[in-house]
Every structure is written in structure tokens, then in C-alpha cells.
Amino acid sequence: IERFAAAAHAHGVPLIVDNTFPTPINCRPFEWGADIVTHSTTKYMDGHGAAVGGAIVDSGNFDWMAHADKFPGLTTPDETYHGVTYAEKFGQGGAFITKATAQLMRDFGCIQSPQNAFLLNLGLESLHVRVPQHCKNGQAMAEFLSNHPAVRFVRYPGLPGDTCYDLAQKYLPNGSCGVVSFGFTGGRAAAEQFMKSLKIAQIATHVADARTCCLHPANATHRQMNDAELEACGIAPDMVRLSCGIESTEDLIADVEQALASL
Template sequence: MKKSTECVQAGYEPKNGEPRVLPLYQSTTYYYETPEELAKLFDYPKLGHIYSRISNPTVSALEAKITALEGGVGAMACSSGMSATLFAVLTLANAGDNIISLSTIYGGTYNLFAVTLKKMGIETRFVTPDSSDEEIEKLIDERTKMFFAETISNPSIIVLDFDRYANICKKHSIPFAVDNTLTTPYIVRPFEFGANIVIHSSTKYLDGHASAVGGILVDGGNFEWDKNPRFKDFYTPDPSYHGTVYVEEGGNAAFILKARMQFMRDIGAIMSPFNAYLTNLGCETLHLRMERHSENALAAAEFLSSSDKVEWVKYAGLKTDKYYPLAKKYMDGKCGGMVSFGVKGGREEAAEFIKGLKLIKQVTHIADVRSCVLHPATTTHRQLSDEDLIKCGISNNLVRLSIGIEDKDDIIEDIKQALDKIKR
């Protein structure tokens, strides 16, 4: 199936007489006639549902849709993007291990890596997009378990050079995990460019309507876990799961099986069936929305570039943008709805602009059908020091716009009148 068809159809196939639309199975439990049947499920969880902390039919259908869209071998829907990222790390790393991450990432993820993982004994070694291959490779040791980056970084709008990082990861046999939230598989499928694990905050474009918080972890099935000395947990029996050997039980989907059977089972941050139902509904129009987000955002970025109230604009769809060649290479020039720009001046002028907007509302969110705005330095990234803000690519005058799917003339008119109100 082509991507657009997968958006609409993948993940649910009704049998004769069953509902045409994916049903909402709002049930925690599943009935089995005999103890033997249920016992078998504990040995082979892939055969059916036991309890909705581990899996649920509505949630599974969404997982199947995203697996198809990303071209992976399995997925696990989580209660948030943050929990999906945490599960990715915990499935790979134990206390005493380390991961490497680009520092230009969403502020919440930065904090998870820099502060919370540290408390769990997992160290994050941050690099910047300007770090050389040599500098990155120097940080890799036998306890390095993952390299993490975002396809388009939030909010610094840097496009990931997949080939470069995939080569480093391959050379050192470490998995390459990519947060594909801001692009979605409609625009880019990271597995085609060497990623091994994909993470989504489905709260954003996948749902697309700002209705359901969620996250999705996807297994590319393209990493050799077996016999890799870094990942003994994958090919030796897991005593906490009656001796299961994940590479034997899960085959090339060993990663996602381990994530579910160790961490979803023990922690339970699974997506609720209702949120999976809503997210699946959102995905049915993902292809249409991403085209319109990309078209509108390019128009807004072009307008901003022509304004004398604006110092700089970051949108990789602009031919003048530093990341335009990478956007062309990996995304066919479609860049989604996120645009960052620097208002001439600083925090005060950024606040004036936001107060002047009428249609575009200030919300702590991005990537839904409605255009919205935020000043990251004083909100989402508030917890970061000035030094860390710079590492994340955030200046005091950076305004983050998430361009929606309204009429682009209305969006531009709103931006124009708010810029006109700035006194400076």
C-alpha cells in the first residue's frame, strides 16, 4: 500500500459482519475458557491479550498502523511521548551505562536525559550538530547503548543528517534512535535512512487534533542484537520473564518484545484504548494534513523572511535555510508546520508579538490543526540554564510557531498585524 492508503486503512481489517470502523475496546480484561489457554498466553504473549496494562485490541490496531507507516516490525503505544522515550532507553540501558544524544532536542527530553536518567544511574553524553565525527566517536565506549536525535529538532528546526549519524552508529554497533514527531512517517521514514528505533509523541501530528496525549515506540527490526556484547540481555534468558530469550522469542522484533514484556509489564505507561481510538482517527487524515501544514508553514516562513521586524527565520523548506539541502535529500522538501523565528529585540518584543496575535493562540503544544505560538525560553525550556538553552539552540528572541491547516492568508494576516504592533 502507498502511505496515504496506509494512513486510512492499515492496522484494522474487519472480518465478515464486524464493524467497518476500528472499535473502541474499553476493557481491561479478556475472557478465556480454560486455565491451559491462559497459561499458554503467558508463555507466548503474541497469541492474544491478557490484560490492558500490556496490550489491548484498539491499541494494537494503532500500533499496527504505525508499524506499517514507519516500515518497522512492531510498535508499542505508550501513555505519552516521554514514556515512549524512557522505555526506549530502559530497554537498552542499565545503571552504569550511557547514551549519546544531540543536545538540540525537545526540552522535556533533554531534562529526562540530563536529570532523571542520571538519578537512575544512566549517563547522557550530549553532542551538538557542530560536533565532529571524531568528537562523537571519542564519547562511545563499551557501555554506550544508544544514539538519540530528532528528525527535525524542536524548537531549533535543525534537520537531522541521517547518513552521518547512521554511519557512526553502524561502525560502533550501537542502535540509532530517532524521534520522528515533527515529520511523521508521511514525510520521512527514518528506518530507510539507517535508524533502528523510532519514537513518536503521538500527541502531535499523529493525533493532530490536540485531543489525546500519547507516544509510540517503533522497532525497525534492522539491528543485530544477537552476540553483540553490549546487549547480552537480548540473547541470554530473562529470569524475570521465565527465562525468555528475546532474540529467540521475538526474532527481529526482539527489541519491542523486550520493551513490552519487561517495562510495559512492570511500569504500565500504556496508551489508553480511548486515546488509541482518537489517535487512529487522526492518522486517517495524516497525509492530507501534513501536505497542508507544510504548504502553509512555507508561506508563513516566506512572509516572516520579508518582514523588517524579524531578525532570522528557521524553516528548512526555505531555499535560503542552512538545512534546505538535507530537507530535499530526506524529506523531498516537505518540512511540516514548525517555524521558528527571532523577533528583532529580545524577550520583551517576543512577548509583545505573542500578545498581539488574534487567530494564533498561545498554548503549550504544537502540531495540531490549529495554528499556535510559544516562547520556549520562558515556558517549555524554562528549567534550563542560559548555558543549556544555548546548547538546545534556543535564544531569548526565539518564537516558535506551529502552523496549522487554516487558510494561509488568515495565518499570514494575523502574523503581520501582530508584528506591526511591536513598538521597536
């Protein structure tokens, strides 16, 4: 993160990091040089698929006036809001987030309803308890899958040998999340059979929920693409994304094991 932060700052722009999957429980990008952090609160922060939402967190560390020519929306008067110049009126610590909440949300909407905010706050109360269980299940699942003959590959940053393992040890020493991606030695047909055989996992495009959710992109989110097009955009036709919930680790592995036995 600090490498990208240095590159961004050398060009006079802030580094924005999406921290949805690790959550602040496992990663705090500000400590590594990021300027702004975003979250889809629909995921782990809500934790129950109850409400759609998002969050922007501004560190207040980026000096907008030092790069005024790049950010006229913050460093020149906003005639739609009484001619205020955000970077002058609210300073380095409040310019961006004030513009986001005062002017951008006024123009584009995306303001949570009180009920959605209430549901999010309920989820946040248990976030620190849920995240370790998601990580425990994700790690155990990745290790199980990596040793199964029906599985062609496994992608999980906590798995030794993964291309992101060393980075995960640095930035995510307490775990990453519950999302594991893997493919099958039997190809696309095996992935389809696997999905049909699951009993606990819910077939859904959703991720980062208290319940385990499973997705086969080739037959869902990316079904408009043929196999060649899928490969070209980095999605193997046989790839499945399993978002491990907070159920019993043993139960989840048993469900996946019986589904693999059906191949």
C-alpha cells in the same frame, strides 16, 4: 541519516530516529539506515491535542545477537519473564519490540488506554491530508517572515539559506512540518508584544496540532533562565516558535502580520 547509521553500526549499536515532526508521510528513516523509529503520537499523528501517546517502530534489521555483550537485556535470560531470551525466542525481527511491549511496559506502564488509542486512530485517518497543509503553511510563513523588517532571523528547513536546507531537500522533498522559529529585531520586548497581539494562534506549549499554537520559550518553558543562560543553551530570548496548523494560509499570515504591526 545514513552517516549516523554507519557510525552507529560500526560501534555495534542501533540508530534510533525521532520522526515525530516529519511523520512517515514526509520521511521514512528505515530507508536511510535507521533501525528504530519513535514518534510522539500526541503531535501530528493525533493532530487534535486529544490524547497523549507515543510509538516505537522496530525495523527488525538490527542483529542483537551479533553484539550480545552490549545488550544483555535481549541476549540473556529474563528471569522475570519465564527465563526467555528475547533475541533467541523472537529473533532479530521481534526481540526488541517484544521486550518493549512484554517486559518494559509491564514494569513501567505507559500503555495507552483504549479511548486514547481510539482517538489516535481517528487522527491517523486524516494524517496524509493534514500534513501537506501544515507544510504549506509552514513554508509560506517562513518565507513571509524572512522578508519582514521586524524579524531578525527565521529557522525553517524548507527556507533557502537555512543551515539544514540541503538536508531537507534530500530527506524531506515533500516538506518538513509546520513549525517555524524566528526572532525579532526589537528583542525580547518585541517577542512579548507579538505574543499579546496574536488573534488566531493559541498561546500554548503544544505543537503539531490542527490549530496554530505559539510559544515564547523565554516566558514559558524556559522562564527560570535569565537571558545569558538562554543564550548559552541556544535559545535566543527573543525567539518564538510558531506551529502552523491547518487553517487558511492567508488567515494565518494576516494574523502574524497584524501582530508584527503592533511592535
